[in-house]
Amino acid sequence: QVQLVESGGGLVQPGGSLRLSCAASGFTFSSSPMNWVRQAPGKRLEALSGINSNGGGITYTDSVKGRFTISRDNDKNMLYLQMNSLTHEDTAVYYCAKPKGKTYWFSRWAYQLDWNEFDYWGQGTQVTVSS
Numbered sequence: 001q002v003q004l005v006e007s008g009g010g011l012v013q014p015g016g017s018l019r020l021s022c023a024a025s026g027f028t029f030s031s032s033p034m035n036w037v038r039q040a041p042g043k044r045l046e047a048l049s050g051i052n053s054n055g056g057g058i059t060y061t062d063s064v065k066g067r068f069t070i071s072r073d074n075d076k077n078m079l080y081l082q083m084n085s086l087t088h089e090d091t092a093v094y095y096c097a098k099p100k101g102k103t104y105w106f107s108r109w110a111y112q113l114d115w116n117e118f119d120y121w122g123q124g125t126q127v128t129v130s131s
Contacts, residue, residue: 002026002120004096009125016086020125022079022096027120030054030074033104036081037113037121038092045113046092049081050104059105063089086129097121 008020020036036048049060049070058070069082079096097118106117115121 004122006125040092093124
């Protein structure tokens with residue numbers, strides 16, 4: 001069956017870094033666009049980044065641009081998110097997700113996003129930024 005398993009979250013001080021990983025199985029990862037999304041308590045689901053199937057197309061939301069880097073290894077069925085210069089506002093549960101269809105980003109995601117946009121997602125990994 002389909003599995004997306006995130007790892008790498010934890011407690012980090014402001015200004016610190018974390019690298020999230022997502023292990024995918026049960027579907028053709030190498031043909032799939034992928035996303036990282038997050039949800040903080042009481043806040044809406046937020047799309048952070050998207051990457052196309054071969055890694056040649058990448059998009060970031062403005063709040064993480066220049067700080068986060070998405071990447072993938074199709075040989076290992078892995079998706080990554082390198083997060084630098086973390087702030088308190090980055091505290092959230094982070095999920096990797098496979099979007100429906102072949103598009104890895106929609107402009108509407110800047111103000112409207114729900115789980116119906118995705119075929120699969122993982123259980124999430126908690127990232128807490130605190131001193």
